[in-house]
Amino acid sequence: MSKRIALSSSNISVDLPSEINTTNYNVIADFEGKLEKYLGAKKHVVALNSGTSAIHLALILSGVTEGDEVLCQSFTYVATANPILYQKAKPVFIDSESDTWNICPKHLERAIKDRIANGKKPKAIIIVHLYGMPCKIEEIVAIAKKYQIILIEDAAEALGSMYKEQKCGTFGDFSIFSFNNNKIVSSFGGGVLICNSIEEKEEAIFLATQAKDKSEYYSHSRLGFNYRMGILSAFIGTEELSYLNDYVSARIANHQNYKRLLEVVKGVSLFKENDDFMKSNHWLSCILINFKTLKFTFKELRDQLEKDNIESRPLWKPLHLQPIFKNCAYYGGNVAENLFKKGLCLPSSANLTKIDFKRISNSIQKFL
Numbered sequence: 001m002s003k004r005i006a007l008s009s010s011n012i013s014v015d016l017p018s019e020i021n022t023t024n025y026n027v028i029a030d031f032e033g034k035l036e037k038y039l040g041a042k043k044h045v046v047a048l049n050s051g052t053s054a055i056h057l058a059l060i061l062s063g064v065t066e067g068d069e070v071l072c073q074s075f076t077y078v079a080t081a082n083p084i085l086y087q088k089a090k091p092v093f094i095d096s097e098s099d100t101w102n103i104c105p106k107h108l109e110r111a112i113k114d115r116i117a118n119g120k121k122p123k124a125i126i127i128v129h130l131y132g133m134p135c136k137i138e139e140i141v142a143i144a145k146k147y148q149i150i151l152i153e154d155a156a157e158a159l160g161s162m163y164k165e166q167k168c169g170t171f172g173d174f175s176i177f178s179f180n181n182n183k184i185v186s187s188f189g190g191g192v193l194i195c196n197s198i199e200e201k202e203e204a205i206f207l208a209t210q211a212k213d214k215s216e217y218y219s220h221s222r223l224g225f226n227y228r229m230g231i232l233s234a235f236i237g238t239e240e241l242s243y244l245n246d247y248v249s250a251r252i253a254n255h256q257n258y259k260r261l262l263e264v265v266k267g268v269s270l271f272k273e274n275d276d277f278m279k280s281n282h283w284l285s286c287i288l289i290n291f292k293t294l295k296f297t298f299k300e301l302r303d304q305l306e307k308d309n310i311e312s313r314p315l316w317k318p319l320h321l322q323p324i325f326k327n328c329a330y331y332g333g334n335v336a337e338n339l340f341k342k343g344l345c346l347p348s349s350a351n352l353t354k355i356d357f358k359r360i361s362n363s364i365q366k367f368l
């Protein structure tokens with residue numbers, strides 16, 4: 001047969017690997033397949049353009065609409081909660097617990113009971129495995145089951161983390177990962193939604209590609225989005241997934257290096273697993289500083305590192321303290337707030353060298 005004449009194929013003049021062209025959607029299916037194989041447990045993966053769009057689609061598939069309430073971990077990146085506002089739903093924020101820095105199961109259950117007593121059962125719960133640390137997932141799954149509320153697992157930072165040898169991102173009714181540049185595996189921007197059924201996967205793809213009805217012409221009955229992953233990202237993501245174990249090992253090695261470095265320093269504690277069931281990918285190595293023991297301010301330490309050309313960052317500022325969420329309900333105390341006040345993220349790239357560590361070590365020691 002003669003070559004098909006396309007309506008408008010793209011004219012890309014740069015040299016690309018032969019697998020990549022605008023009509024080869026197998027590249028996206030390959031990426032999804034590779035991740036499905038990795039996750040096992042009959043998971044269905046939908047490749048999207050970001051982790052944020054994956055959370056948005058999870059909320060839509062959970063039936064969250066205007067005025068619904070969604071319970072959400074407060075101590076997280078803003079991307080976890082923004083999609084709740086996209087749906088014109090209401091975030092109800094929950095404090096963390098100090099072991100895992102993640103959502104406190106006690107406050108979560110108290111919030112559910114209270115919202116139900118107020119006459120409104122929350123539609124969904126969004127939990128996070130922050131900095132790669134698994135949350136108290138068993139307790140949380142039990143609570144979600146008990147009250148029959150959909151559980152959405154934001155595992156954006158936790159690819160490669162495990163709880164009792166089960167992979168983070170396989171516990172929720174829906175889960176998401178991010179493949180943004182700074183995450184443990186990058187596809188130069190991208191994310192995935194993890195579903196438990198093929199029907200949910202098909203619905204997610206339908207919504208992510210402008211919700212085009214089955215029809216001979218362009219017909220649309222539902223609101224759609226342009227959320228599908230690009231072919232170039234899928235290609236890079238597929239290749240990069242092969243290195244996941246190496247990247248996780250490198251991040252864990254960073255954590256071990258910091259442990260050795262900081263063991264001797266009084267007043268500084270490294271964020272670590274507090275029980276044997278938890279295996280963090282240690283995406284970022286974070287420390288808490290006891291400013292009562294140590295006579296310096298948070299800013300002084302950051303300035304010192306900055307002077308030595310070493311990047312550090314404060315922990316996420318809890319969302320219930322953010323101006324955009326100031327009118328949202330909140331359940332908890334000041335655990336997340338205190339973590340924010342006392343914590344710092346240290347350099348954690350997979351390619352940190354011995355020399356880099358020496359520099360970081362010297363900078364901190366000089367300061368102390």
Ligand SMILES: *Cc1c(COP(=O)(O)O)cnc(C)c1O
Pocket residue numbers: 049050051052053076077079080128154156157178179180190191
């Ligand atoms: C990165 C991140 C997201 C969003 O992922 P994007 O791909 O950047 O949209 C969501 N939640 C958490 C906790 C994240 O760290």
